[in-house]
Amino acid sequence: MKAKGFIEFEWNGEIIQNAILTWVKSLFGGFSFFPLSVPFFERLNCFKSKELTLALSGFSSGYYEIELQLFAAADEGRTEPPSERRRREEKEKGNVPKSNEVASTLVLLGGTGVLFLLGDTLIRNTAVFIKKYLPMGMKLDRFGAEEFRVILSGVSRDFFNLLWPVLAITLVFAIVGNVVQVGFMFSPRALAFRFDRIAPNFKRVLPNRQTLFNLLKSLAKVVMIGIISYILISGDFLKVLLTGNMGMMQAITLITYSGFKIMMAAGLLLLGIAVADFYFQKFEFEESLKQTPSEAKREMKEDSGDPVMKNRRMQLARDMMQGNMLREVPKADVVITNPTHYSVALSYEMGRDSAPRVIAKGENRLALEIRRIARDNDVPIVESPKQARLLYAQVEVGQEIPQEFFNAVVQILITLEKFRKKVGMG
Structure with missing residues:
Protein backbone atom coordinates (compact mmCIF):
# COMPACT_ATOMS: atom_id res chain seq x y z
CA MET A 1 0.00 0.00 0.00
CA LYS A 2 1.45 3.33 -1.02
CA ALA A 3 1.88 5.94 1.70
CA LYS A 4 0.10 9.20 0.98
CA GLY A 5 0.41 12.66 2.46
CA PHE A 6 -1.07 16.08 1.96
CA ILE A 7 0.38 19.53 1.39
CA GLU A 8 -1.92 22.24 2.67
CA PHE A 9 -1.68 25.60 0.95
CA GLU A 10 -3.31 28.58 2.61
CA TRP A 11 -3.00 31.96 0.92
CA ASN A 12 -2.32 34.64 3.49
CA GLY A 13 -1.92 37.60 1.18
CA GLU A 14 0.11 39.99 3.27
CA ILE A 15 2.45 37.42 4.82
CA ILE A 16 3.23 35.59 1.56
CA GLN A 17 3.52 38.79 -0.45
CA ASN A 18 6.01 40.19 2.06
CA ALA A 19 7.95 36.92 2.01
CA ILE A 20 8.14 36.84 -1.80
CA LEU A 21 9.15 40.48 -2.03
CA THR A 22 11.83 39.99 0.65
CA TRP A 23 13.21 36.99 -1.25
CA VAL A 24 13.36 38.92 -4.53
CA LYS A 25 15.01 41.92 -2.87
CA SER A 26 17.56 39.67 -1.17
CA LEU A 27 18.43 38.02 -4.48
CA PHE A 28 19.00 41.29 -6.31
CA GLY A 29 20.69 42.80 -3.28
CA GLY A 30 23.30 40.06 -3.61
CA PHE A 31 24.02 41.28 -7.15
CA SER A 32 24.22 44.95 -6.15
CA PHE A 33 27.93 44.97 -7.00
CA PHE A 34 26.91 44.46 -10.65
CA PRO A 35 26.20 47.91 -12.15
CA LEU A 36 23.42 46.65 -14.43
CA SER A 37 21.41 45.42 -11.42
CA VAL A 38 21.26 48.85 -9.75
CA PRO A 39 18.09 50.03 -11.60
CA PHE A 40 16.29 46.85 -10.55
CA PHE A 41 17.29 47.19 -6.91
CA GLU A 42 16.27 50.86 -6.77
CA ARG A 43 12.87 50.00 -8.23
CA LEU A 44 12.39 47.12 -5.77
CA ASN A 45 13.14 49.35 -2.79
CA CYS A 46 10.26 51.60 -3.83
CA PHE A 47 7.87 48.70 -4.45
CA LYS A 48 5.30 47.79 -1.78
CA SER A 49 3.99 44.34 -0.99
CA LYS A 50 0.37 45.41 -1.50
CA GLU A 51 1.18 46.01 -5.18
CA LEU A 52 1.56 42.24 -5.56
CA THR A 53 -2.14 41.69 -4.89
CA LEU A 54 -3.10 42.05 -8.54
CA ALA A 55 -0.18 39.98 -9.82
CA LEU A 56 -0.95 37.11 -7.42
CA SER A 57 -4.72 37.34 -7.37
CA GLY A 58 -5.08 33.97 -9.14
CA PHE A 59 -3.78 31.99 -6.18
CA SER A 60 -6.14 30.48 -3.63
CA SER A 61 -6.02 28.20 -0.62
CA GLY A 62 -6.27 24.45 -0.96
CA TYR A 63 -4.59 21.14 -0.25
CA TYR A 64 -2.90 18.70 -2.56
CA GLU A 65 -2.46 14.96 -2.22
CA ILE A 66 1.00 13.54 -2.89
CA GLU A 67 2.52 10.09 -2.69
CA LEU A 68 5.28 9.95 -0.10
CA GLN A 69 6.87 7.20 -2.15
CA LEU A 70 8.06 9.94 -4.49
CA PHE A 71 10.65 10.87 -1.89
CA ALA A 72 11.98 7.31 -1.47
CA ALA A 73 14.99 5.96 -3.34
CA ALA A 74 14.36 5.54 -7.06
CA ASP A 75 15.07 1.84 -6.85
CA GLU A 76 14.35 0.01 -3.61
CA GLY A 77 17.26 -1.95 -2.26
CA ARG A 78 19.94 0.26 -3.83
CA THR A 79 21.80 1.00 -0.64
CA GLU A 80 25.44 0.58 -1.70
CA PRO A 81 27.37 3.72 -2.75
CA PRO A 82 28.49 3.77 -6.39
CA SER A 83 31.92 2.34 -7.13
CA GLU A 84 34.64 4.13 -9.09
CA ARG A 85 34.16 1.57 -11.87
CA ARG A 86 30.47 2.46 -12.17
CA ARG A 87 31.26 6.19 -12.23
CA ARG A 88 33.90 5.63 -14.90
CA GLU A 89 31.57 3.56 -17.08
CA GLU A 90 28.82 6.17 -16.87
CA LYS A 91 31.25 8.95 -17.75
CA GLU A 92 32.43 6.99 -20.79
CA LYS A 93 28.79 6.79 -21.88
CA GLY A 94 28.49 10.56 -21.50
CA ASN A 95 26.28 10.32 -18.42
CA VAL A 96 27.34 13.01 -15.96
CA PRO A 97 25.44 15.20 -13.47
CA LYS A 98 24.45 18.28 -15.43
CA SER A 99 21.72 20.90 -15.32
CA ASN A 100 20.43 22.33 -18.58
CA GLU A 101 19.19 25.32 -16.58
CA VAL A 102 22.76 26.53 -15.97
CA ALA A 103 23.69 26.69 -19.65
CA SER A 104 20.36 28.21 -20.75
CA THR A 105 20.51 30.84 -17.99
CA LEU A 106 24.07 31.84 -18.89
CA VAL A 107 23.03 32.07 -22.55
CA LEU A 108 20.14 34.34 -21.54
CA LEU A 109 22.36 36.58 -19.39
CA GLY A 110 25.17 36.66 -21.96
CA GLY A 111 22.84 37.38 -24.88
CA THR A 112 21.00 40.07 -22.95
CA GLY A 113 24.28 41.63 -21.83
CA VAL A 114 25.72 41.84 -25.33
CA LEU A 115 22.44 43.25 -26.65
CA PHE A 116 22.64 45.97 -23.99
CA LEU A 117 26.31 46.77 -24.60
CA LEU A 118 25.93 46.80 -28.39
CA GLY A 119 22.38 48.14 -28.38
CA ASP A 120 23.09 51.47 -30.06
CA THR A 121 25.24 49.84 -32.73
CA LEU A 122 22.64 47.13 -33.38
CA ILE A 123 19.83 49.69 -33.68
CA ARG A 124 21.84 51.83 -36.12
CA ASN A 125 22.86 48.80 -38.19
CA THR A 126 19.28 47.51 -38.17
CA ALA A 127 18.05 50.89 -39.42
CA VAL A 128 20.64 50.82 -42.20
CA PHE A 129 19.62 47.24 -43.05
CA ILE A 130 15.94 48.20 -43.29
CA LYS A 131 16.63 51.32 -45.35
CA LYS A 132 18.78 49.31 -47.73
CA TYR A 133 16.51 46.34 -48.35
CA LEU A 134 12.97 47.56 -47.64
CA PRO A 135 12.71 49.50 -50.93
CA MET A 136 13.98 46.43 -52.76
CA GLY A 137 11.26 44.34 -51.13
CA MET A 138 8.66 46.60 -52.65
CA LYS A 139 10.00 45.87 -56.15
CA LEU A 140 10.61 42.12 -56.03
CA ASP A 141 8.22 41.49 -58.91
CA ARG A 142 10.48 43.57 -61.15
CA PHE A 143 13.65 41.57 -60.52
CA GLY A 144 14.84 38.63 -62.54
CA ALA A 145 16.25 35.39 -61.13
CA GLU A 146 19.87 36.58 -61.19
CA GLU A 147 19.06 39.92 -59.52
CA PHE A 148 16.97 38.12 -56.89
CA ARG A 149 19.90 35.76 -56.17
CA VAL A 150 22.26 38.72 -55.68
CA ILE A 151 19.78 40.47 -53.35
CA LEU A 152 19.20 37.28 -51.33
CA SER A 153 22.95 36.77 -50.98
CA GLY A 154 23.36 40.36 -49.76
CA VAL A 155 20.49 40.03 -47.28
CA SER A 156 22.00 36.84 -45.83
CA ARG A 157 25.46 38.37 -45.56
CA ASP A 158 24.31 41.63 -43.97
CA PHE A 159 21.92 39.83 -41.63
CA PHE A 160 24.75 37.58 -40.41
CA ASN A 161 27.07 40.58 -39.95
CA LEU A 162 24.31 42.20 -37.91
CA LEU A 163 23.80 39.28 -35.53
CA TRP A 164 27.14 37.46 -35.36
CA PRO A 165 28.33 39.21 -32.14
CA VAL A 166 25.19 38.05 -30.32
CA LEU A 167 25.46 34.53 -31.77
CA ALA A 168 29.16 34.28 -30.85
CA ILE A 169 28.63 35.43 -27.26
CA THR A 170 25.68 33.09 -26.71
CA LEU A 171 27.72 30.18 -28.12
CA VAL A 172 30.58 30.98 -25.73
CA PHE A 173 28.21 31.14 -22.76
CA ALA A 174 26.57 27.86 -23.81
CA ILE A 175 30.00 26.18 -23.83
CA VAL A 176 30.97 27.77 -20.51
CA GLY A 177 27.66 26.66 -18.98
CA ASN A 178 28.54 23.04 -19.70
CA VAL A 179 32.28 23.25 -18.96
CA VAL A 180 31.76 24.68 -15.46
CA GLN A 181 29.61 21.64 -14.64
CA VAL A 182 31.46 18.70 -16.19
CA GLY A 183 34.79 20.11 -17.40
CA PHE A 184 36.20 19.44 -20.85
CA MET A 185 34.81 16.04 -21.78
CA PHE A 186 34.25 14.23 -25.06
CA SER A 187 32.51 10.86 -25.18
CA PRO A 188 32.15 9.17 -28.60
CA ARG A 189 29.75 6.64 -27.05
CA ALA A 190 27.34 9.47 -26.29
CA LEU A 191 26.95 10.00 -30.05
CA ALA A 192 25.98 6.38 -30.72
CA PHE A 193 22.36 5.53 -31.56
CA ARG A 194 20.31 4.19 -28.65
CA PHE A 195 16.66 3.11 -28.74
CA ASP A 196 15.97 4.68 -25.34
CA ARG A 197 16.56 8.09 -26.93
CA ILE A 198 13.53 7.71 -29.19
CA ALA A 199 11.27 8.74 -26.30
CA PRO A 200 13.69 10.04 -23.66
CA ASN A 201 11.04 11.91 -21.68
CA PHE A 202 8.58 9.01 -21.38
CA LYS A 203 9.70 8.10 -17.86
CA ARG A 204 9.40 11.72 -16.80
CA VAL A 205 5.65 11.55 -17.37
CA LEU A 206 5.35 9.02 -14.54
CA PRO A 207 5.25 10.43 -10.99
CA ASN A 208 8.64 10.49 -9.34
CA ARG A 209 10.93 12.83 -7.49
CA GLN A 210 12.32 14.30 -10.71
CA THR A 211 8.90 15.21 -12.11
CA LEU A 212 7.84 16.75 -8.80
CA PHE A 213 11.00 18.86 -8.69
CA ASN A 214 10.51 19.93 -12.32
CA LEU A 215 6.93 20.93 -11.51
CA LEU A 216 8.03 23.04 -8.55
CA LYS A 217 10.84 24.52 -10.65
CA SER A 218 8.44 25.49 -13.43
CA LEU A 219 6.00 27.03 -10.97
CA ALA A 220 8.84 28.99 -9.37
CA LYS A 221 9.90 30.31 -12.77
CA VAL A 222 6.39 31.39 -13.72
CA VAL A 223 5.61 33.01 -10.36
CA MET A 224 8.94 34.77 -9.81
CA ILE A 225 9.34 35.99 -13.40
CA GLY A 226 5.72 37.15 -13.37
CA ILE A 227 6.29 39.06 -10.15
CA ILE A 228 9.52 40.73 -11.23
CA SER A 229 8.05 41.57 -14.67
CA TYR A 230 5.01 43.15 -13.02
CA ILE A 231 7.23 45.17 -10.69
CA LEU A 232 9.45 46.48 -13.49
CA ILE A 233 6.70 47.06 -16.07
CA SER A 234 4.60 48.99 -13.57
CA GLY A 235 7.48 51.43 -13.15
CA ASP A 236 7.74 52.16 -16.89
CA PHE A 237 4.07 51.77 -17.81
CA LEU A 238 3.27 55.49 -18.04
CA LYS A 239 6.44 56.17 -20.03
CA VAL A 240 5.54 53.45 -22.53
CA LEU A 241 2.08 54.99 -22.98
CA LEU A 242 3.76 58.26 -23.95
CA THR A 243 5.96 56.73 -26.66
CA GLY A 244 3.46 57.94 -29.27
CA ASN A 245 4.62 61.49 -28.54
CA MET A 246 8.33 60.60 -28.75
CA GLY A 247 10.71 60.36 -31.65
CA MET A 248 11.30 56.91 -33.12
CA MET A 249 14.81 56.44 -31.68
CA GLN A 250 13.74 57.71 -28.25
CA ALA A 251 10.76 55.31 -28.20
CA ILE A 252 12.90 52.37 -29.34
CA THR A 253 15.50 53.18 -26.67
CA LEU A 254 12.86 53.30 -23.91
CA ILE A 255 11.19 50.04 -24.94
CA THR A 256 14.55 48.33 -25.43
CA TYR A 257 15.80 49.40 -21.99
CA SER A 258 12.55 48.24 -20.36
CA GLY A 259 12.88 44.89 -22.09
CA PHE A 260 16.53 44.66 -21.05
CA LYS A 261 15.65 45.23 -17.40
CA ILE A 262 13.05 42.46 -17.50
CA MET A 263 15.43 40.04 -19.26
CA MET A 264 18.29 40.69 -16.83
CA ALA A 265 15.99 40.40 -13.83
CA ALA A 266 14.59 37.14 -15.17
CA GLY A 267 18.12 35.90 -15.87
CA LEU A 268 19.30 36.61 -12.32
CA LEU A 269 16.23 34.87 -10.89
CA LEU A 270 16.78 31.89 -13.17
CA LEU A 271 20.43 31.76 -12.11
CA GLY A 272 19.36 31.04 -8.54
CA ILE A 273 16.98 28.33 -9.77
CA ALA A 274 19.74 26.91 -12.01
CA VAL A 275 22.14 26.53 -9.07
CA ALA A 276 19.47 24.68 -7.09
CA ASP A 277 18.71 22.51 -10.13
CA PHE A 278 22.40 21.63 -10.57
CA TYR A 279 22.72 20.33 -7.01
CA PHE A 280 19.44 18.44 -7.35
CA GLN A 281 20.60 16.80 -10.60
CA LYS A 282 23.89 15.88 -8.93
CA PHE A 283 21.99 14.28 -6.04
CA GLU A 284 19.69 12.40 -8.46
CA PHE A 285 22.69 11.19 -10.46
CA GLU A 286 24.36 9.82 -7.32
CA GLU A 287 21.11 8.09 -6.36
CA SER A 288 20.80 6.53 -9.82
CA LEU A 289 24.31 5.08 -9.55
CA LYS A 290 23.69 3.34 -6.24
CA GLN A 291 23.85 -0.45 -6.32
CA THR A 292 22.12 -3.31 -4.60
CA PRO A 293 24.34 -5.48 -2.37
CA SER A 294 24.21 -8.26 -4.98
CA GLU A 295 25.32 -5.86 -7.74
CA ALA A 296 28.19 -4.57 -5.60
CA LYS A 297 29.25 -8.15 -4.81
CA ARG A 298 29.08 -9.18 -8.48
CA GLU A 299 31.13 -6.15 -9.51
CA MET A 300 33.75 -6.89 -6.87
CA LYS A 301 33.84 -10.48 -8.15
CA GLU A 302 34.44 -9.27 -11.70
CA ASP A 303 37.14 -6.82 -10.64
CA SER A 304 39.11 -9.01 -8.25
CA GLY A 305 37.77 -12.50 -8.94
CA ASP A 306 35.53 -14.75 -6.91
CA PRO A 307 36.26 -14.07 -3.18
CA VAL A 308 36.10 -17.81 -2.44
CA MET A 309 38.61 -18.62 -5.17
CA LYS A 310 40.73 -15.64 -4.19
CA ASN A 311 40.89 -16.84 -0.58
CA ARG A 312 41.68 -20.34 -1.85
CA ARG A 313 44.57 -19.02 -3.95
CA MET A 314 45.87 -17.01 -1.00
CA GLN A 315 45.70 -20.09 1.19
CA LEU A 316 47.61 -22.12 -1.39
CA ALA A 317 50.24 -19.38 -1.58
CA ARG A 318 50.57 -19.39 2.21
CA ASP A 319 50.83 -23.16 2.25
CA MET A 320 53.52 -23.05 -0.42
CA MET A 321 55.44 -20.38 1.48
CA GLN A 322 55.18 -22.34 4.70
CA GLY A 323 56.34 -25.51 2.91
CA ASN A 324 59.40 -23.71 1.57
CA MET A 325 60.05 -22.21 4.99
CA LEU A 326 59.80 -25.56 6.79
CA ARG A 327 62.33 -27.09 4.38
Missing part, protein backbone atom coordinates in the same frame (compact mmCIF):
# COMPACT_ATOMS: atom_id res chain seq x y z
CA GLU A 328 64.85 -24.52 5.68
CA VAL A 329 64.48 -25.57 9.33
CA PRO A 330 67.04 -28.44 9.12
CA LYS A 331 69.66 -25.85 8.07
CA ALA A 332 69.09 -23.76 11.21
CA ASP A 333 71.74 -23.33 13.89
CA VAL A 334 69.17 -22.88 16.63
CA VAL A 335 65.38 -22.66 17.15
CA ILE A 336 64.40 -20.14 19.84
CA THR A 337 60.99 -20.86 21.34
CA ASN A 338 58.31 -19.68 23.66
CA PRO A 339 57.36 -23.17 24.80
CA THR A 340 53.70 -22.98 23.78
CA HIS A 341 53.26 -20.25 21.15
CA TYR A 342 56.28 -19.13 19.09
CA SER A 343 59.24 -20.71 17.32
CA VAL A 344 61.95 -18.81 15.41
CA ALA A 345 64.69 -20.64 13.49
CA LEU A 346 68.02 -18.79 13.07
CA SER A 347 70.98 -19.50 10.82
CA TYR A 348 74.39 -17.87 10.44
CA GLU A 349 76.78 -18.43 7.51
CA MET A 350 80.26 -16.97 7.88
CA GLY A 351 81.29 -14.89 4.90
CA ARG A 352 77.66 -14.47 3.78
CA ASP A 353 75.80 -13.04 6.74
CA SER A 354 76.74 -10.05 8.85
CA ALA A 355 74.31 -11.21 11.55
CA PRO A 356 72.16 -14.28 12.26
CA ARG A 357 69.22 -14.57 9.87
CA VAL A 358 65.63 -15.70 10.48
CA ILE A 359 64.94 -18.61 8.09
CA ALA A 360 61.62 -19.78 9.57
CA LYS A 361 59.11 -18.69 12.15
CA GLY A 362 55.61 -19.61 13.24
CA GLU A 363 53.05 -19.55 16.00
CA ASN A 364 50.83 -22.15 17.60
CA ARG A 365 50.54 -25.23 15.31
CA LEU A 366 53.22 -23.97 12.91
CA ALA A 367 55.52 -23.36 15.88
CA LEU A 368 55.01 -26.96 16.99
CA GLU A 369 55.80 -28.18 13.46
CA ILE A 370 59.05 -26.16 13.42
CA ARG A 371 60.07 -27.69 16.74
CA ARG A 372 59.25 -31.21 15.51
CA ILE A 373 61.38 -30.78 12.37
CA ALA A 374 64.19 -29.32 14.48
CA ARG A 375 64.16 -32.33 16.82
CA ASP A 376 64.13 -34.77 13.89
CA ASN A 377 67.21 -33.05 12.42
CA ASP A 378 69.17 -32.53 15.66
CA VAL A 379 68.78 -28.75 15.54
CA PRO A 380 69.26 -27.25 19.04
CA ILE A 381 66.06 -25.85 20.60
CA VAL A 382 66.45 -23.08 23.20
CA GLU A 383 63.58 -21.74 25.28
CA SER A 384 63.70 -17.93 25.54
CA PRO A 385 60.12 -16.59 25.69
CA LYS A 386 61.03 -12.91 25.51
CA GLN A 387 63.42 -13.24 22.57
CA ALA A 388 61.05 -15.58 20.74
CA ARG A 389 58.17 -13.10 20.99
CA LEU A 390 60.28 -10.12 19.93
CA LEU A 391 61.96 -11.92 17.02
CA TYR A 392 58.61 -13.25 15.78
CA ALA A 393 56.98 -9.81 15.92
CA GLN A 394 59.81 -7.67 14.54
CA VAL A 395 61.87 -9.74 12.08
CA GLU A 396 60.53 -11.20 8.83
CA VAL A 397 61.65 -14.48 7.29
CA GLY A 398 64.85 -13.92 5.30
CA GLN A 399 65.91 -10.82 7.26
CA GLU A 400 68.96 -10.51 9.48
CA ILE A 401 68.26 -9.73 13.12
CA PRO A 402 68.51 -6.04 14.15
CA GLN A 403 71.44 -4.84 16.24
CA GLU A 404 69.42 -4.69 19.47
CA PHE A 405 69.09 -8.50 19.39
CA PHE A 406 72.81 -9.20 18.84
CA ASN A 407 73.93 -9.67 22.43
CA ALA A 408 71.02 -11.87 23.48
CA VAL A 409 71.21 -14.10 20.37
CA VAL A 410 75.01 -14.39 20.45
CA GLN A 411 74.85 -15.41 24.13
CA ILE A 412 72.50 -18.21 23.10
CA LEU A 413 74.58 -19.33 20.12
CA ILE A 414 77.95 -19.52 21.89
CA THR A 415 76.49 -21.92 24.43
CA LEU A 416 75.85 -24.42 21.63
CA GLU A 417 78.71 -26.83 20.98
CA LYS A 418 77.56 -27.50 17.40
CA PHE A 419 77.63 -23.78 16.59
CA ARG A 420 81.06 -23.27 18.20
CA LYS A 421 82.52 -26.02 16.05
CA LYS A 422 80.87 -24.50 12.97
CA VAL A 423 82.51 -21.10 13.49
CA GLY A 424 85.81 -22.54 14.75
CA MET A 425 85.45 -21.59 18.40
CA GLY A 426 86.21 -25.03 19.79
